[in-house]
Amino acid sequence: MIDNLPRPGSGKTTFMQRINSHLHSKKSVPYVMNLDPAVHSVPFDSNIDIRDSINYKEVMRQYNLGPNGGILTSLNLFATKVDQIIALLEKRTTPDPSKPTAKPIEHILVDTPGQIEVFVWSASGSILLETLASSFPTVIAYIIDTPRASSTSTFMSNMLYACSILYKTKLPMILVFNKTDVKDAEFAKEWMTDFDKFQQALREEEESGAFGAEGAAGGFGAGSGYMGSLLNSMSLMLEEFYRHLSVVGVSSMTGDGVDEFFEAVEEKRQEFERDYKPELERKKKEREENKANQREVELGKLMKDMNVSGSGRREGQGPEVGPETVSEAEDEEEDEIIKRGLADGEDDSEEDYEGPSAGNDEGLSQRYQQALGSQDQPSDQDNSFTRYLRASGMNQ
Numbered sequence: 001m002i003d004n005l006p007r008p009g010s011g012k013t014t015f016m017q018r019i020n021s022h023l024h025s026k027k028s029v030p031y032v033m034n035l036d037p038a039v040h041s042v043p044f045d046s047n048i049d050i051r052d053s054i055n056y057k058e059v060m061r062q063y064n065l066g067p068n069g070g071i072l073t074s075l076n077l078f079a080t081k082v083d084q085i086i087a088l089l090e091k092r093t094t095p096d097p098s099k100p101t102a103k104p105i106e107h108i109l110v111d112t113p114g115q116i117e118v119f120v121w122s123a124s125g126s127i128l129l130e131t132l133a134s135s136f137p138t139v140i141a142y143i144i145d146t147p148r149a150s151s152t153s154t155f156m157s158n159m160l161y162a163c164s165i166l167y168k169t170k171l172p173m174i175l176v177f178n179k180t181d182v183k184d185a186e187f188a189k190e191w192m193t194d195f196d197k198f199q200q201a202l203r204e205e206e207e208s209g210a211f212g213a214e215g216a217a218g219g220f221g222a223g224s225g226y227m228g229s230l231l232n233s234m235s236l237m238l239e240e241f242y243r244h245l246s247v248v249g250v251s252s253m254t255g256d257g258v259d260e261f262f263e264a265v266e267e268k269r270q271e272f273e274r275d276y277k278p279e280l281e282r283k284k285k286e287r288e289e290n291k292a293n294q295r296e297v298e299l300g301k302l303m304k305d306m307n308v309s310g311s312g313r314r315e316g317q318g319p320e321v322g323p324e325t326v327s328e329a330e331d332e333e334e335d336e337i338i339k340r341g342l343a344d345g346e347d348d349s350e351e352d353y354e355g356p357s358a359g360n361d362e363g364l365s366q367r368y369q370q371a372l373g374s375q376d377q378p379s380d381q382d383n384s385f386t387r388y389l390r391a392s393g394m395n396q
């Protein structure tokens, strides 16, 4: 399983499209999951798409949330279905004796929300990642916009970000330096392996006053001396972190480096089996033993998350705030045609939805309870899950 974690504009969609078509050309058709509820359109098909069962705009409207709160709540609702999703994935990745010619899936590609902070630091993100990783070897691909990481400070901010994700997810990670057709990634590999080279680049930028910017534009804190010594000590601190990473240069545009990326995936898969799996299996066992308690714990985490993310909530307002962070929020017209709410087991029409009242924690809590509780129901009563089945062709 490859989880695609990028910074906005780094080329995540193009990269996904590239590795997807690469696997198709190798006759190893991947299983694709989209976890970004706010993405407008993607240029490839997903087998499971969060947007099939959860209407992000409707979530924002019903619970008076801003864009980030809407993404978080959509992910929370989706996370309540994680056991069913795992069952589905396990079925697709295991040989089926009744269909000896059908090839089981070898790769699962997971596309995460563009706002990676929301995914990585949320309870639902952790639940989804942990559960997926306790069932399949999982590798994180962190996509970096190479031309935009070519100054020492933008490079370092990318490294710190990746470092925080590595320590939060505790999963093997590949740094994908994308757009190598525009800027070669050799400089980054050198900076990660040779401290003197990074020092030299720092000195050169210091002399030209170019901190914080690509080229020589001069960024915030340029020439203060403080930045230089800060970056210096950070690069020393990060040496240990660099040792845990695989680094590849890729051009999603031309396909250059994609073979190396899959070699790194294989390397990390082996690392996963060796170093990560025992701990994850222990967690999985614990999870199964405590299944009853687990739901309460997860509900608690999801609710806590909503309180923490209170800044994303607004009183008595519609969903039209902050479109600069979620491109889909700009599309006002679509509001008019939203008919399918987020209710599981309910009719698609908004009027028929008898969910909790908008914008209160109690309502949301009830909604999560319902969603979590519905895992006890036979799956044919769960319309949202039926949509996954439909989308993935598994119910035929």
Ligand SMILES: Nc1nc2c(ncn2[C@@H]2O[C@H](COP(=O)(O)OP(=O)(O)OP(=O)(O)O)[C@@H](O)[C@H]2O)c(=O)[nH]1
Residues within 6 Å of the ligand: 006, 007, 008, 009, 010, 011, 012, 013, 014, 015, 114, 178, 179, 180, 181, 182, 250, 251, 252, 253, 254
């Ligand atoms: N030259 C070059 N351009 C690329 C490459 N990969 C992506 N791009 C361009 O970078 C821009 C952003 O690419 P996307 O794939 O939309 O990036 P994203 O990370 O999904 O962007 P958001 O949707 O804003 O999060 C587009 O104009 C792409 O054509 C590459 O390898 N080389």
